[in-house]
Amino acid sequence: MRRKRIGLPATLLILLALTGCWDRRELNDRLFELGSGVDRLGDGSIQVVGQFMIPAKSGEGGGDQRSYLVETGTGKTVSDCLLDMQLKLSRRITRGHRNNIYFGEEMAKAGIADVVDSVTRDPDSRLKSDIWIVKGGTALDFMQVSYPLENMPAIALSKIRHIIGKTTGNSLLEVMIEENVAGSGPTLPAVEIVRDEKLHKKTLQIYGRAILDRDQRLAGYYDRMESVYRLWITGETDRIPIAANARGAQGLFNTEVTRLRAKIRTTVQSGRVEIDVDLKGSGVILESLPDVDLRDPAVLRGFEADLNRRVEQDEAAVIRKAQKQFKVDVFHFGQAVERQHPDAWTRLEPHWAQAFSDAEITVHSHVKIKRIGLQGPPPNKR
Amino acid sequence: MLTTSRNAVTYPRESISAELDENEAMLRQLFADCYDIVFQRVELSEACAILMVYVDGLVDKSVFQSPLFQSWVLEKTSPGAKQAVDFPLLKEHFAVVRPIRTESSLQEITESVLGADLAVFVQGESEALLLETCGWEHRGVEEPASEVSIRGPRESFTETLQTNTSLVRRRIQTPHLKLQSVVLGKHSKTNVVIAYIEGQARADLVELVKQRVTDASMELVLESGYIEEFIEDKTYSPFPQIMNTERPDIVAANLMEGKVAILTDGTPQVLIVPITFWSAFQAVEDYYERFLYATLIRWTRFILFTVSLYLPSLYVAVTTFHPQLLPTNFLLNITSAREGVPFPGVIEALMMEFLFEGLREAGVRLPKAVGSAVSIVGALVIGEAAVKAGIVSSPMVIIVSITGIASFAIPRYNMSIPFRILRFPLLIVSGALGLFGIAMGTLIILIHMARLESFGVPFLSPIAPFQPGQIKDVLMRAPRRNKKMRKAILNGKPAGR
Numbered sequence: 089m090r091r092k093r094i095g096l097p098a099t100l101l102i103l104l105a106l107t108g109c110w111d112r113r114e115l116n117d118r119l120f121e122l123g124s125g126v127d128r129l130g131d132g133s134i135q136v137v138g139q140f141m142i143p144a145k146s147g148e149g150g151g152d153q154r155s156y157l158v159e160t161g162t163g164k165t166v167s168d169c170l171l172d173m174q175l176k177l178s179r180r181i182t183r184g185h186r187n188n189i190y191f192g193e194e195m196a197k198a199g200i201a202d203v204v205d206s207v208t209r210d211p212d213s214r215l216k217s218d219i220w221i222v223k224g225g226t227a228l229d230f231m232q233v234s235y236p237l238e239n240m241p242a243i244a245l246s247k248i249r250h251i252i253g254k255t256t257g258n259s260l261l262e263v264m265i266e267e268n269v270a271g272s273g274p275t276l277p278a279v280e281i282v283r284d285e286k287l288h289k290k291t292l293q294i295y296g297r298a299i300l301d302r303d304q305r306l307a308g309y310y311d312r313m314e315s316v317y318r319l320w321i322t323g324e325t326d327r328i329p330i331a332a333n334a335r336g337a338q339g340l341f342n343t344e345v346t347r348l349r350a351k352i353r354t355t356v357q358s359g360r361v362e363i364d365v366d367l368k369g370s371g372v373i374l375e376s377l378p379d380v381d382l383r384d385p386a387v388l389r390g391f392e393a394d395l396n397r398r399v400e401q402d403e404a405a406v407i408r409k410a411q412k413q414f415k416v417d418v419f420h421f422g423q424a425v426e427r428q429h430p431d432a433w434t435r436l437e438p439h440w441a442q443a444f445s446d447a448e449i450t451v452h453s454h455v456k457i458k459r460i461g462l463q464g465p466p467p468n469k470r
Numbered sequence: 471m472l473t474t475s476r477n478a479v480t481y482p483r484e485s486i487s488a489e490l491d492e493n494e495a496m497l498r499q500l501f502a503d504c505y506d507i508v509f510q511r512v513e514l515s516e517a518c519a520i521l522m523v524y525v526d527g528l529v530d531k532s533v534f535q536s537p538l539f540q541s542w543v544l545e546k547t548s549p550g551a552k553q554a555v556d557f558p559l560l561k562e563h564f565a566v567v568r569p570i571r572t573e574s575s576l577q578e579i580t581e582s583v584l585g586a587d588l589a590v591f592v593q594g595e596s597e598a599l600l601l602e603t604c605g606w607e608h609r610g611v612e613e614p615a616s617e618v619s620i621r622g623p624r625e626s627f628t629e630t631l632q633t634n635t636s637l638v639r640r641r642i643q644t645p646h647l648k649l650q651s652v653v654l655g656k657h658s659k660t661n662v663v664i665a666y667i668e669g670q671a672r673a674d675l676v677e678l679v680k681q682r683v684t685d686a687s688m689e690l691v692l693e694s695g696y697i698e699e700f701i702e703d704k705t706y707s708p709f710p711q712i713m714n715t716e717r718p719d720i721v722a723a724n725l726m727e728g729k730v731a732i733l734t735d736g737t738p739q740v741l742i743v744p745i746t747f748w749s750a751f752q753a754v755e756d757y758y759e760r761f762l763y764a765t766l767i768r769w770t771r772f773i774l775f776t777v778s779l780y781l782p783s784l785y786v787a788v789t790t791f792h793p794q795l796l797p798t799n800f801l802l803n804i805t806s807a808r809e810g811v812p813f814p815g816v817i818e819a820l821m822m823e824f825l826f827e828g829l830r831e832a833g834v835r836l837p838k839a840v841g842s843a844v845s846i847v848g849a850l851v852i853g854e855a856a857v858k859a860g861i862v863s864s865p866m867v868i869i870v871s872i873t874g875i876a877s878f879a880i881p882r883y884n885m886s887i888p889f890r891i892l893r894f895p896l897l898i899v900s901g902a903l904g905l906f907g908i909a910m911g912t913l914i915i916l917i918h919m920a921r922l923e924s925f926g927v928p929f930l931s932p933i934a935p936f937q938p939g940q941i942k943d944v945l946m947r948a949p950r951r952n953k954k955m956r957k958a959i960l961n962g963k964p965a966g967r
Contacts, residue, residue: 104902112790112901114815115808120793120801143805184794185801214794243798 115143119179122156123242125227126166126203127192134195134203135162136169137228138181139242155239158231166206183213187257188242190279191219192226196298196306204304207260216257218246221298223280223309230281233290241292245279248294253325263304270433271422271440273414274300275318278309299414302441307414310406317406321350321365321419330371332398336390339377343395345369345455352424356432361447363421367403370458371395381464392457399453407449417444485574490519490593497523500580507583514546520560521591528586530605536567557595564590564601572597585659611637614716616883621758626716631661631735634718638665638731641722646670649733652683660691661735665721670728678925679730679743694734694741701732701743703923708888711924713742713749720754730925744925748933748944750885751775756947764947771879778876779889782823783900783908785869786815791904808863816901818862822870823893825852830874 125137140157161173174181189207191200200219207213222230235241246256259276266274278298283290297315299307310318319325327346334341349368354361373382373391380387410418422440426433436443481500486493494509501507510522533539542563564570573579574597583589586604611633614626627634635649646668654662664683666676679701686700694714702711715721716738721731724742732741751771756764788795789804796804811818829848833841853871856862873893880886892915899907922929932940942948 104899112814112816112904115789115793115805116811118793118805120805122798141802141805143802143809182793184792185798187798239802 113180113182117179118182119177121181121183121186122240123188123190123231124183124186125190125192125222125231126195126200127226127228128195128198129162133162133164134166134169135160135228136166136173137190137231138173139231139240140177140181141240154234156241158228160228166203183210186213187217187246189217189219189260190227190230191221191276192228192230193222193224193306194226196221196300199303199305200300201304204260204263208264215260218249218257218259219263219276220245220259221276221278221306223278223295223298225281230279230292233281233292235292245292245294249277252294253327263300269420269423270426271302271417271437271444272420273302273307273416273418274304275310275418276300299410299416299418301414301416307416308409310409313402314406314409317403318418320348320367320369320403321352321407323348323350328369329374330395330398330402332391332395334376334378334380334391334394336378336380336387339379340375341373341377341391341394342375343371343373343455343457345371345399352419352421354421354425354428356425356429356436359435359443361425361436361443363424363447363449365403365407365449365451367399367451367453367455369455371455372459373457373461376460376466379465382460383464388457388460392455395457396453396455399455400451403451403453404449407451411445411447411449415441415445417441421447421449479577479580481576481580483576486576486579486591486596486598488594488596490521490591493591493598494521496576497580512543514543518546519593523583523589523591524603525583525586528606529588529603532605533564533567533588533601533603538563538566557592557597560590560592561599564599567601569602571600573600574598581659608633617715617717617720617754617881619753619755619758622754623717623719625718627718627733627738627740629736629738631663631733634733634738634740635663635665637718638721638725638733641718642667642725647725650680652680654683654686654688654697655691656687656689658688658690658692658736662691662697663733665725665731665733667725667728670726671730672728675728675744675925676730679732683732691734691736693737694732694739697732697734698741703925707918707922708891709747709919709922709929710884710888711743711745711922711929713745713882714739714884715742716740717754723754723757744923744927746924746927746931747919747929750880750882752943752947753881757950761947761949768945768947771881774876774879775889778873778880778886779893779896780908781873781876782819782869782893783896783911784905785865786819786897787900787904787908790815790901804863804865807865810860811863812861814901815866816897818866819869819897819901820894822852822862822866823873823897826870826874827890 120141121138122141123139125139127135127137129135137158137160140159142155142157159173159176161169161171161176163169163172170181191203195203204219207217207219208215231241233241235244238244238247249256254277263274263276266272276298278295279292280295281290282293294312295309296312297310297318299310301307316325316328320328326348327344328348329342329344331340331342333339347368347370351366351368353364353366355364356362371392376382376391382388382391407419410416417440421444422433422437425436482496486496490511494511498509506526508522508524508526510524511519512522513519542560561570561572573582579589579598579600582600586602586606588601588603590599590601592599608630609628611625611628613624617626625637627637639647639649644667648664648666648668650664652662652664654660662683664676664680666679682701683697686697688696688700691697698710698712698714699705704711713724721740721742725731729742729744732743734740751768753767753771756768759767789808793801808815813821825848829844829852832844836844852862853867857864857867877886877890880889892911896908896911899911901907903910919929920934928935931937932944
């Protein structure tokens with residue numbers, strides 16, 4: 089009895105030490121990959137780029153030396169590339185902290201579906217990542233751009249995205265969710281390398297949104313204004329800055345429209361889809377150049393009409409771009425049709441991309457201006 | 471200091487003889503080579519001789535100065551006095567001064583003399599007078615050394631049992647406060663008092679305590695710890711199942727809650743049974759300060775306790791198994807700090823924890839004058855030099871010091887020991903299995919604690935088994951005016967098992 093009591097724990101303890109299948113890996117033996125990039129090479133193989141933290145440097149700060157290391161690996165599949173890359177590195181690649189994955193434009197045009205499979209299947213990578221498309225460049229170029237404010241350029245993009253009010257770490261998930269939205273094409277944030285000739289430097293900037301078709305191939309880009317107009321319809325943003333031209337009085341005025349609502353009404357008549365988009369919001373005038381007194385209700389109504397006309401025109405242009413240029417429904421119109429006309433949807437679904445392109449879409453805007461600020465006319469003009 | 475019963479005392483005869491010379495010879499032989507035994511023979515006249523036997527230093531010699539005794543001596547020495555000793559008269563004379571009894575058994579007399587009585591043998595009497603004259607040197611009531619409080623009484627128990635019982639009695643002045651005496655230790659003959667309040671303490675609990683205490687057979691009882699080991703439920707558990715205190719106010723409060731206290735002669739540490747795990751977080755000041763502050767502090771202790779048990783193993787598990795769990799920037803800092811440290815995280819943690827325990831032990835044992843030297847060396851060597859030399863990383867130093875500070879926040883010293891012990895196995899399993907290991911270790915600890923009982927009371931009650939009525943003094947300290955008497959745990963309602 090006594091021997092058994094000591095023997096069992098002792099056996100377990102020895103087993104623990106002898107089996108050797110420990111997952112233990114010291115921080116010194118790990119290399120943290122904070123950002124990855126994927127590029128398509130000319131021969132159809134792919135190149136994976138990793139941006140790794142160099143631990144000793146990033147702590148001390150200062151100096152001209154980079155605190156990060158960029159390494160590449162090439163191969164037919166992502167796993168091939170990773171192995172190729174690991175063979176150049178003395179420490180184990182750990183991707184638990186990878187928040188950003190960049191796709192070069194060539195790669196995006198060829199389709200990112202194959203790469204996304206590796207990202208979502210591999211237990212070492214995490215789902216809470218942002219995927220970016222590098223507009224007009226390769227991921228390798230982009231990842232070599234240094235960013236002076238952060239130790240790691242990869243962190244900078246996440247922070248910028250956070251500051252402009254977007255949720256970080258969700259664009260991979262969005263792509264996967266979008267997959268299940270009827271007829272919808274995924275979109276990804278787009279970045280570009282900006283060359284400032286006067287400052288003689290390269291830096292990175294968020295461009296807008298890259299539009300992918302249902303097969304996850306790059307179809308085109310929306311710039312930042314077009315992107316927020318799209319979000320108004322999908323209901324993913326809560327404020328949008330709009331500059332409109334006042335028709336009566338010459339000059340621009342700027343508003344910020346909040347409490348954004350969008351209602352999509354669809355009708356299907358003999359295979360032809362008509363979509364009516366009803367936009368609502370309340371605006372605040374931030375800047376007004378025309379020499380008029382906004383305290384006058386008639387003037388304000390005029391401004392409202394101008395603002396709504398502006399919104400309707402812009403929004404219609406954005407939708408038209410998707411219809412004619414991309415041929416991808418990125419507004420969840422397909423979902424609306426599915427819900428409002430389930431019977432018609434079963435017929436429409438197989439060729440929704442075409443049906444969307446041919447659809448008659450009208451936009452109605454009902455933005456009310458709620459606040460004009462403290463003064464009526466501009467102070468220096470009267 | 472274990473002693474064996476190699477030599478039981480053998481007495482030459484059962485009762486004493488009437489002949490004084492014979493008695494003296496017998497006792498001198500019994501106490502041969504005992505320097506401290508005093509044989510004081512007084513030959514007042516031919517037929518009138520008395521022999522006083524006592525232990526030097528244990529008896530209060532003022533008894534010899536008592537007027538009655540001196541007048542008796544004067545009367546006997548004056549011319550024409552009655553020759554023979556008037557035994558009953560002598561007894562009455564002494565009875566005024568001290569409690570007195572007569573005894574004829576040699577064994578009884580010997581033991582009484584060793585227990586600080588004064589034995590008076592009279593020529594021609596086959597009985598001896600035994601005077602209770604205990605009056606040895608002892609320490610006065612001082613401030614508690616190990617249980618300091620800002621607010622509250624400054625008295626602590628001393629080594630003298632009588633002082634200790636009086637300190638308790640002064641706080642609870644009711645005849646229901648029972649102080650039952652038991653003598654323990656074959657050689658030490660230590661007086662042990664079992665204190666409880668009749669009507670508050672459950673009768674079966676009192677019975678159980680008495681039975682366990684009387685069953686404890688020892689040669690020597692020097693400290694209440696000797697008794698604790700004999701009466702506790704599970705000796706091989708790291709958790710103490712008996713509380714010890716040197717504060718009379720704690721004892722009084724616990725007696726009122728229906729617990730039983732065991733006072734041991736020769737030590738200021740009083741045992742209290744039964745206790746639960748949660749008593750580790752109850753400091754005496756909780757009951758003297760206002761309830762809001764007491765509750766807040768109690769939660770601070772809960773958090774610090776968790777920190778003291780888990781922080782090093784969590785650090786090891788997260789950094790070596792699950793670096794994904796850390797925020798990126800935090801991880802970058804830790805990684806940079808760990809760069810160049812030659813040891814794995816577990817070894818580093820074990821090394822530092824071991825060193826910390828060593829420093830603490832050295833600090834406790836060393837004389838006060840040298841103590842500060844240890845802390846300087848510890849702070850410099852461990853804190854500065856080791857990090858600069860790249861042997862340990864600075865986050866590890868921070869982790870170990872936070873753990874150390876946290877472990878001091880548990881008010882009951884003996885209750886903080888199990889967590890100091892369990893930190894090491896947890897550290898090892900976390901180094902081998904990561905968070906999974908910590909979860910398994912915690913499970914094992916919880917299973918053990920749930921099985922543990924202290925004198926019939928589940929160790930984790932009233933949380934497990936859950937007794938909502940009594941939670942008011944566990945997770946918080948309810949205001950006294952709202953607080954119902956928490957007797958149910960010991961009194962009345964079953965413990966819910």
